[in-house]
Amino acid sequence: MATLADFKTDEKAWWCAGCGDFGVLAALQRAFVNLDMQPQNVALVAGIGCSGKIGNYINSYNLHVVHGRTLPTAMGVKLANRDLNVIAVGGDGDGFAIGMGHFNHAVRRNVDMTYIVMDNHIYGLTKGQNSPTSDRGAKVKSTPWGSIERPVRPLSLAITGGATFVAQGFSSWQPQLVKLIEQAIAHRGFSFLNVISPCVTFNKLNTYDWYKQNLRNLDDDPAYVADDRARAFDLLTRTDEMVTGVLLRDDSLPAYDELVPGFQDVPIAHQAPPSRAEVEAMLARFR
Amino acid sequence: MSATTRELSWKIGGEQGEGIDSCGDILATVACRMGYHVYGYKWFSSRIKGGHTHYKVRLADRPVRSATGDLHVLVALDQDTIRIEAHELVPGGLIVADAQFSPKLPEGRDDLRLVEVGFTQIAKAAGGILYRNMAALGATAALLNLPLAAFEDYVAKKFGRKGEAVVAQNRQALTEAHAAALSALGGPSPLHLPPADGRGRLLLTGNEALAIGAAAAGCRVFAGYPITPASSVMETLVDLLPKVGGVVVQAEDEIASITMVAGAAYAGARAMTATSGPGLSLMQEGLGLASTAELPLVLVDCQRSGPSTGMPTKNEQSDILALVYGGHGEAPRIVLCPATHEQAFSDAVAAFNLADRFQCPVIIASDLALAEWKATVDPDDIDLDAVRVDRGALVSQDELDALGPGGFHRYEVTTTGVSPRSVPGMAHGQYLATGTEHNRFGKVSEDPTNRVNMMTKRLRKLGAVDFPGASVEGDPTGTLALVAFGSTYGAVREAAEALNARGIGTRHVHVRRVAPFPTAELEHALAGAERVLVIEHNATGQLRALLQQAGVADGRLSSLLKFDGTLLTPDEVVATATLGAAAETAPQEAIR
Numbered sequence: 001m002a003t004l005a006d007f008k009t010d011e012k013a014w015w016c017a018g019c020g021d022f023g024v025l026a027a028l029q030r031a032f033v034n035l036d037m038q039p040q041n042v043a044l045v046a047g048i049g050c051s052g053k054i055g056n057y058i059n060s061y062n063l064h065v066v067h068g069r070t071l072p073t074a075m076g077v078k079l080a081n082r083d084l085n086v087i088a089v090g091g092d093g094d095g096f097a098i099g100m101g102h103f104n105h106a107v108r109r110n111v112d113m114t115y116i117v118m119d120n121h122i123y124g125l126t127k128g129q130n131s132p133t134s135d136r137g138a139k140v141k142s143t144p145w146g147s148i149e150r151p152v153r154p155l156s157l158a159i160t161g162g163a164t165f166v167a168q169g170f171s172s173w174q175p176q177l178v179k180l181i182e183q184a185i186a187h188r189g190f191s192f193l194n195v196i197s198p199c200v201t202f203n204k205l206n207t208y209d210w211y212k213q214n215l216r217n218l219d220d221d222p223a224y225v226a227d228d229r230a231r232a233f234d235l236l237t238r239t240d241e242m243v244t245g246v247l248l249r250d251d252s253l254p255a256y257d258e259l260v261p262g263f264q265d266v267p268i269a270h271q272a273p274p275s276r277a278e279v280e281a282m283l284a285r286f287r
Numbered sequence: 288m289s290a291t292t293r294e295l296s297w298k299i300g301g302e303q304g305e306g307i308d309s310c311g312d313i314l315a316t317v318a319c320r321m322g323y324h325v326y327g328y329k330w331f332s333s334r335i336k337g338g339h340t341h342y343k344v345r346l347a348d349r350p351v352r353s354a355t356g357d358l359h360v361l362v363a364l365d366q367d368t369i370r371i372e373a374h375e376l377v378p379g380g381l382i383v384a385d386a387q388f389s390p391k392l393p394e395g396r397d398d399l400r401l402v403e404v405g406f407t408q409i410a411k412a413a414g415g416i417l418y419r420n421m422a423a424l425g426a427t428a429a430l431l432n433l434p435l436a437a438f439e440d441y442v443a444k445k446f447g448r449k450g451e452a453v454v455a456q457n458r459q460a461l462t463e464a465h466a467a468a469l470s471a472l473g474g475p476s477p478l479h480l481p482p483a484d485g486r487g488r489l490l491l492t493g494n495e496a497l498a499i500g501a502a503a504a505g506c507r508v509f510a511g512y513p514i515t516p517a518s519s520v521m522e523t524l525v526d527l528l529p530k531v532g533g534v535v536v537q538a539e540d541e542i543a544s545i546t547m548v549a550g551a552a553y554a555g556a557r558a559m560t561a562t563s564g565p566g567l568s569l570m571q572e573g574l575g576l577a578s579t580a581e582l583p584l585v586l587v588d589c590q591r592s593g594p595s596t597g598m599p600t601k602n603e604q605s606d607i608l609a610l611v612y613g614g615h616g617e618a619p620r621i622v623l624c625p626a627t628h629e630q631a632f633s634d635a636v637a638a639f640n641l642a643d644r645f646q647c648p649v650i651i652a653s654d655l656a657l658a659e660w661k662a663t664v665d666p667d668d669i670d671l672d673a674v675r676v677d678r679g680a681l682v683s684q685d686e687l688d689a690l691g692p693g694g695f696h697r698y699e700v701t702t703t704g705v706s707p708r709s710v711p712g713m714a715h716g717q718y719l720a721t722g723t724e725h726n727r728f729g730k731v732s733e734d735p736t737n738r739v740n741m742m743t744k745r746l747r748k749l750g751a752v753d754f755p756g757a758s759v760e761g762d763p764t765g766t767l768a769l770v771a772f773g774s775t776y777g778a779v780r781e782a783a784e785a786l787n788a789r790g791i792g793t794r795h796v797h798v799r800r801v802a803p804f805p806t807a808e809l810e811h812a813l814a815g816a817e818r819v820l821v822i823e824h825n826a827t828g829q830l831r832a833l834l835q836q837a838g839v840a841d842g843r844l845s846s847l848l849k850f851d852g853t854l855l856t857p858d859e860v861v862a863t864a865t866l867g868a869a870a871e872t873a874p875q876e877a878i879r
Contacts, residue, residue, distance in 0.1 A: 006692075011730055040714040043554065055719050056730055061711035063553050063580070064721035065546060066572045072510075072543035076550025076558065077711070079508050079534050084554065084711050105539040262529030269555030269710060273505030273676050274531045282499045282527055283669065286491040287320075 020197030023171030031181035045074040047090025051118035068099030086113040107161035120199035128202035165191035218245025294347035300368030304336035311342030322483030352777025354854035418460040425464030493657035498523035500635030507533035508551035508558040520561035541566035545573030555710035561587035571614035578618035583642035589658035601852030602655040605825035622802035626776035643679035656774035704747035756805020765792030768816035782860035
């Protein structure tokens with residue numbers, strides 16, 4: 001069985017002291033161990049931004065891609081080798097600004113992979129511009145008079161887009177976050193986990209204290225059952241998405257690979273090329 | 288018109304959406320099955336119904352791979368077709384037209400013969416207007432002197448499953464129109480082809496050949512976004528890949544397509560995408576990622592008229608510089624230029640092997656004419672014995688086990704620049720692949736020495752690319768050299784044959800690879816040529832620019848540039864070549 005040390009590298013993290021991303025990194029590694037995963041079977045696809053650096057610090061197969069394109073890339077990895085645990089990670093800018101066009105398609109395809117967004121409501125690596133999840137009125141470098149745009153609501157989008165697993169965590173609430181990651185990875189189909197991961201350097205509005213005061217933990221609410229899309233949407237609307245826990249879990253829908261015609265159990269990456277007879281049959285169509 | 292020629296050209300014209308395509312396809316298929324060589328091409332627009340369209344088929348007793356300016360038989364479904372197309376008809380050419388619209392010969396062309404056949408009337412009697420195409424084909428058989436039985440066989444095979452009634456109705460339209468055409472001609476047609484050799488050939492487009500080549504090479508993941516003229520690569524693979532365990536994804540855009548393919552390549556699959564100019568622009572960042580992270584992917588660019596939306600259904604070869612240099616930074620890639628349907632197949636196989644051997648993106652620079660137009664291919668010219676799968680430098684699990692945890696350096700700097708790679712799932716092979724500059728472990732590094740080592744490592748790899756740079760045909764010592772690439776192959780080859788027959792010593796150098804640029808091969812191929820005419824479907828002479836940059840044939844270069852959307856013909860090449868030095872100062876827009 002792999003240990004925490006097996007999922008660590010000797011790279012020193014480039015994040016600022018106190019960055020929420022440390023909590024996400026620790027929870028991910030802990031969840032990998034708890035799920036008895038092996039480093040060689042984890043494919044982590046990371047986006048561009050502070051969060052995207054995570055691949056430097058996890059001993060697994062890592063693919064650090066073009067800004068905003070974690071989801072299609074991760075889907076390619078999963079198609080090529082269905083035996084891998086494929087996890088896409090990125091920030092709110094990566095996922096909900098430049099990469100938003102891919103989000104709804106990943107949701108509706110229901111490829112068996114996990115998408116973790118480290119959401120800090122700010123552009124950190126470019127030093128403090130407005131993010132699609134920044135609050136309306138947020139005064140940051142690119143919106144000195146206050147943001148005039150309403151923020152993206154990623155959880156609601158996932159719910160309405162037909163996602164089969166939707167959850168939100170908070171980097172400071174480690175035990176819950178570890179559990180959420182475990183459930184997301186174990187889910188058969190596309191699992192979306194938004195993680196509130198505060199930026200201590202550039203976001204002076206959405207601080208740890210602010211989140212602690214405003215976030216509602218669904219674990220404290222045994223009456224909430226995550227099996228109803230309309231109920232989840234209603235809760236998210238009423239709370240302005242300031243909740244943590246599993247919002248929705250729908251195991252009734254097949255994953256993408258179960259629907260692909262001719263998809264085989266042997267991973268594509270391990271399949272042999274077609275035989276000469278098979279190629280001759282392909283050509284014979286054109287006689 | 289001479290009674291027997293080595294080839295005949297036939298064209299059908301009418302409104303888009305009237306079945307012009309299927310009519311042309313059927314004639315091409317029937318002629319192919321008889322054993323003739325065929326080349327079929329269309330003029331169409333980016334609309335579903337309406338607007339003039341035509342389909343031209345060249346039938347010959349030898350391989351033909353280009354458009355021609357000549358026409359022997361024109362099938363007209365409306366007067367517009369006669370007005371627009373009759374100028375192509377050779378003296379004494381035949382027009383067969385639907386009596387329904389009371390066709391008239393164009394003014395000043397008393398040499399032509401107009402044959403009226405009641406296509407519409409015959410079709411309605413056979414069962415409906417849908418049979419008008421069969422009537423047109425029946426008349427075609429009469430005018431081209433092709434046996435009606437060959438068309439009847441086609442109908443029986445094609446529609447047999449739909450029942451005897453459908454077959455009978457199609458046959459009725461064929462035979463009645465055939466008889467009506469003969470009657471209107473007052474006897475047999477004056478046109479004859481030599482007997483066909485009866486060899487069974489394939490009839491397919493370049494995209495179809497390329498898709499089969501990719502499948503043969505073991506491509507198992509294809510992601511693409513619909514775009515003319517690349518969509519048929521996806522449409523062919525969506526039929527082929529599921530049968531061998533592969534998958535085709537219609538992605539949400541071209542950025543998703545190339546990154547999906549990059550992900551699949553990283554995970555060890557052979558993966559490909561296909562697009563055209565607008566999609567290529569969107570894929571540039573993904574290409575840069577594949578170059579830097581050293582991911583082996585294959586991208587097909589079926590070039591069309593650009594920039595922006597350009598003329599989406601018209602041929603052009605204007606992406607070449609973008610394919611070689613596109614995107615930010617300096618990103619090594621290999622760019623192949625198939626010229627024929629056979630090469631579309633073999634280059635697809637080669638592209639996957641090159642991608643794996645050199646761990647970089649390989650681009651197949653096709654173009655609309657090669658991608659979409661049908662030609663007959665001798666099955667012997669698709670060499671399945673030559674299909675080899677070379678996955679390049681892969682580290683083995685035993686080697687990784689011996690190295691132990693942390694012992695594997697994915698981006699080790701080697702003399703060839705190629706470093707053995709692991710694929711996900713292999714223990715102790717874990718590494719970070721990133722578009723960020725990285726060290727030998729793949730970890731991000733901005734160390735100046737490392738940067739230089741890594742850049743030169745990636746660039747150095749391409750020095751060993753062994754894919755042929757050019758083919759040389761015609762008279763290799765001719766003082767005139769015709770240099771071209773891609774689908775113009777057929778036209779330039781015919782032109783070189785014609786020029787050599789006239790005593791003008793002409794060599795035909797067809798460039799097969801533009802990155803890395805085959806400078807030495809081209810210098811050798813062009814040694815001794817006094818005049819080097821570079822022929823390309825673009826307005827600025829992009830291949831010529833690459834030759835100039837490489838210092839090849841310095842001071843001897845001139846250009847034939849065509850960018851009006853129509854296909855190059857052998858006659859145009861001969862005309863420009865024989866203009867001699869005057870071409871350089873000629874006032875024509877297309878000659879620079």
